[in-house]
Amino acid sequence: MRNYSSPALFKKLARKLARKNKRKTLLLISIVSGSIGGIGLLVDQDGFAQQQIQIATSNIGKNSGTPFSGKDPITFQADNVSYDSKTGEVTWQGDVHIWQNDHILRADKVVYNRTTNIATANGNVSMVEPDGEILFTQHVQLGENMREGVMDQVYALLADNGKLAANGARRTGGKVHDFSRSVYTACPICEKDPKKAPFWQLRSYQAIRDMENQRIDFSDTFIDFFGIPVFYMPFFSIVDPSVKRQSGFLIPSINFSGKYMGAYTTIPYYWAMNKWSDLTFNPLFATKTGPQLSAIYRARFNQGMLRVEGGIADDTINHRRRQRELGDYSTHSKDNGAQGYLFLKTEWALNQNWRYGANLNLATSSFYMQDYRINGYGQDTLNSDLYLEGFGEGAYSKVTLQGYQGINHYTVNSSDLPFVLPRYTYNYFGQPDALGGRFSFNTTNFVLYRSNGVSDQRGQASLNWDRPFDTDIGQKWLVTLHVDSNIYNASHLYEQPLYLNDKRGRQFSGQALPTLAVKMNWPFLREFKLGDTTGTQVIEPIVQLIAAPHSKGGRNWNMPNEDSLAYEFSDTTLFALNRFQGTDRLDGGARANVGVHGNWAWDGRQVDFLVGQSYLEHVTKNLPENSGVNRHMSDVVGRLRLSPSQYFSTTGRMRVSPYDGKVTYGEGIFNVGFNHFGINGGYIYEPITPYYYYWGNPFSAQGPSNLFDQKTSELTLGASTDWKNWHASAFGRRSLSRKENVAIGGTAGYRNDCFSMDVIYLKQYTMINGEQNTDTVLFMLTFKTLGTFGING
Template sequence: MGLGNRATDDGPVTFTAEEVEYDQTSNTVTARGRVEAWQGDRVLRADEFTYARDTGVATATGNVALIEPDGQTLFADRVELTDGMRDAAIEGIRGLLASNARLAAAGARRTGGTVTDLARVVYSSCDLCPEDPTRPPLWQLRARIATLDSTEQRVRYRDAAVEFGGVPLLYTPYFSHASPDAPRASGFLSPTFGQTRFLGGFLELPYYWAIDDHSDATISLTASTKQVPNLGATYRRRFNSGEIALEGSVGSLENTDADGYGGHIFAQGRFTLDENWRTGFAVNRASSREYLQAWRYGAPRVLTTTAYLEGFWGPEGYARVDSMLYQGLDAANSTSLTPFVLPRGYADYVFPTDSLGGRFTLDASAFSLFRSSGTDTRRIATRGNYELPVMGDMGEIWTFRTQADIVGGWVDGLALAPTYGDASGDGFYGRGHVRTAVDWRMPFLRSAGEYGSQIIEPRVQLVTGPATGAQLRFPNEDSLDFEFTDANLFSLNRFQGRDRFEGGTRVDAALRGAWLFPNGGQLEGLAGRSLRMATDETFADGSGLENRSSDWVGRLRLAPVSWLEMVGRARLDRETGEGRLWDGTATVFGGPFSLSGGYLLTNPAPNVTTRKREEFSLGGTLRVNENWRVGVFGRYDIGLDRPVAAQASATYEDECFIFETRFVRSWAEDPSTRADYTGGTLLLFRIGLKTVGDFGLRAL
């Protein structure tokens, strides 16, 4: 049934009901029984509905439900509607909002269809106790007056208090937060306060600015008792083809090694040019590491600035060109020796499988490195690799590999021998190298009946190629970090880069065994080593490959059941069997908990570390129940006989509340070791009231 409304031009009010009466004297329509009335996108349901056609006033009583165009639902004892259901006076209001939010008030008045003023308001996003719905929720916000503005999508409170379990703990004369259904809204975010040794007591107040549908910004002011205020800002924007993000700050620092004004900028962007190409950049600069650490922007050792262009052609082709500028923030780093890379390029292509089943791969690379002092290097290199697997009549697997390299370049200022070059002079250098290998594997499989199956697989590889010598007259920019393990036992060139080649003739051999259990578990292990015809002076002492016979390498993995896994790797001295590398981890999964432990022992690595490292770690997580989870982690340095790091955390989360606490303690390393972490203590508390905001407390 449709009824004309002279008070508004929004169209007629339409309703359905079980019973309808019309009083001609008063020109009033009364509907009873499952009444549903609507006008436009607004819907009202009630037990009884009265509509005065002369005045356009509608009154609903009994189990009233008013459904707004945005999907929010208001329940009330009695509602009086005017102006085509846009204005309303509501008694005994209860609201079900977005994101599980609930609202109740003694009364409310809506004007213009957009602003609703409420009296004696209670707001929460917590579920009520199913056993006792009258019990106060975990938290609720109680206020004398509240205003809901659907246009601005904000909720504002006057004389508000936050109650936990019905007990008021926080009071504020004014409080505002975004409406639960608001996707993005400008306004102040929850503050963070705490205490650190650099700042003393501090308060960080961020303001979020929703600029438009594609961009936003956050401006933060941090005030402290020991330093002048710091101003930080972030800006983000999305484009049809990509996105950018900018972060920066300005401020000063007193009573440190980096006194005076400082700042930082972290910026990055990525853009898609077409279906094959994309480009991007990253700009990271800071006045000092002390500044970043003091103002809680992190404490990295090195900042990298780069710009790149890269292309993808399915799984077959890839290309990239970029440049890099490094800023060393650690006092142990020499800024003059840090290179500036302009440019660096790399491309590779995997050709289709040939008629024999082999595959050919070709790549090319080039770079230019510049330093304010030391070596400047320009290099171009290419590598071709061919691999052909063949299955023998007896089930053996033969793999034939060939790898060829050509490298050429120009070096200026050779003064950093042997790491970056030889001190004999500057000029052009060029060389090439070829390696060929035959790899044989013979897996033997036998059934163990009800205990599963067993595999024994011997593997032997013969690699041959020209001897390379010490190669010290060539600069080494990309092959400094090297570790001999089972992972690269059968690699043609165990150096990851192109500045060092492994030449000569050698034999790699290993024996692998596995026991596959019926339940899906397994026990698997491998042990092997290399034997070469002549020593290779390219490998430094302690690398495990400096002699004709290498150290022993191996691994062992035991996963007998789904809740236990142990993995270990080792490198043992070729003569004495002394451990040069032990790396083992064990993890136990037990439904709501996991526990892991690890042990690591390494000898000094050439060009990387100067001392033996031996430490163990232990950590675990436990989900106590549906809401609580805790975690602990610790690392102990056996050589220095002291802890390295310790961490503990506890988190509670339910449908409306988050509580997180975290304790982190790190112990500063001996400066002579050039450690990459600094000592300190962090204590963090975070309280989150869902749909309202987060509150943080941090101490350092």
């Protein structure tokens, strides 16, 4: 590049370029210390400037621009260029574009004085910053290589649709914009009437945008809705909308808990430690108990992640008085004073096939979690585990160490809960073999210890081979060879959860159950016409024969039971080889399962049903009452799904005794939906309450608790509606058998592009962890780019 030091030569060169090029001229100028030091003809491309603007504006929210520098060259493009040697002014006119690195200035006219080092831009001025901010004004004066400046009637377009307008603005050091008499909003501006006030705006005497610290500070601020002031703040600060993570105080919350904490507030502080980790401090101050300090640390690495949450508190609530009110006279010396909790979750990849991780969840007491509303306080247990797992082609392997802490003081005692040291699971599903079948293998083995109750070790394996084939007349056959086997070494079988009174020594036992099953589906398919609509109909008889030794319901008085406490006979398990949930109890014996499946589908509508029954060679006497398979001919199970239109759908399930016609189980759900309105509901019925089967000793002379014989009859109804930006919903859940409500609640709110408001109410009538008839109200306001303000109690 040839250098020119004389202004006269620059003027001659500019005129020569303008004569040779009737289109826009692109020049590169190195401006150092206020003088023009070098000029060179570079390119002649009209689209180059526009391309630079597109690149710069695409940086919104990325903060990846290069800072101002007096050494970097400034490039310009304009329709006309002139130079006055007497005044030392360079004038660009007609669609002027000037940029230095990621900083871009566009105007109708720009005058640069090399003596004062001041550039004045007029007419449709826009300035694009490296982070994507765009400033619009009609007049601006810039100095110090665009680091200093003054603007009139300025409008700023920020990231995430944030907009800021002001009577004037001052740029300082290229890092701070000081806006006077400003308004800020993230709401859309009315295109028909731009002067119309947006949905909400911050109207401030002064707004300072610190681009280095990435914050916007507002002074003497009103929050306006539709131009009407509703709230005043002497000072308000937010993170710049272009920033995804920024250290600083988060929005405080005000809450009410009349039973325990009274009125309390949290003032969280967020610390963006680096690009891959952050830390949030959350101090809590309450009127009825001591303060709490909690924190959350999060980190994400190339091969893993780590999340640690914990807190310490001075719990001053009188738990013993609460226990007396609830009729609990036990002593808990650790429920007051210094309390704390720790939740840890981490996971790391060893390679593409193996990973390991841990989940650690501990608390000093269940009362503490309830008092301070620690996440998970309504659950029965806190679960912890350490695991290693691998994934292969058709295979999965996992080894786990597990532990549990009871946090529902009135239901679960920690001493009754097990430690699993360890638990190993392996699953394999093979490819089709030479006979056309597929082999699969599953094993789950564990060592389980209870300080109060059964302790045992189990080895388990399941082998399965499936061979499907079709016939020429449309039958679909499936032949299954299956073997389940377990081996146990157990002690304290006379304690919970088995209560086997005569088994006080260590017991070594096992079981094996080979099974042969043949299943035939015979679908009959036809098309039909309903007016102008064509549909399909399927009628599918299903027959399954199962041959296996009689297992007597899996009852072996030398074997523990850890995973088969529930037995389910319904349409979903009609053709299952084992209707127990696990493998400690096996569903053996010769039996035949029959059923009919039907489906009609037309024009988006559908009717689907399944009805079936089991015929058993051996009657199992050891299953819970109302299991549905206590006789040679089982209860009839059925399912019906209806969706006759796009506005209505329902699914019902039922189990009926063929001997007396009594319904032994029933449930149903429905959904009715129209434009802007919907109703949904559900019902469940059972002549017993199965949850209470293992409440106490179900194998004693008295049998299960009398609570087990109480009927379950419960109805749930809900409705929801929405209209434009408004929405509302409500639900109720009532026990018809007990003639009392279980829970009621509802929500109502408003939502648009920049604002949302929600009110949530929930009343719980049942007792959970000692709480009964609790009411919860949550009120939330969310302002786009500002955050969420919440009040709950």
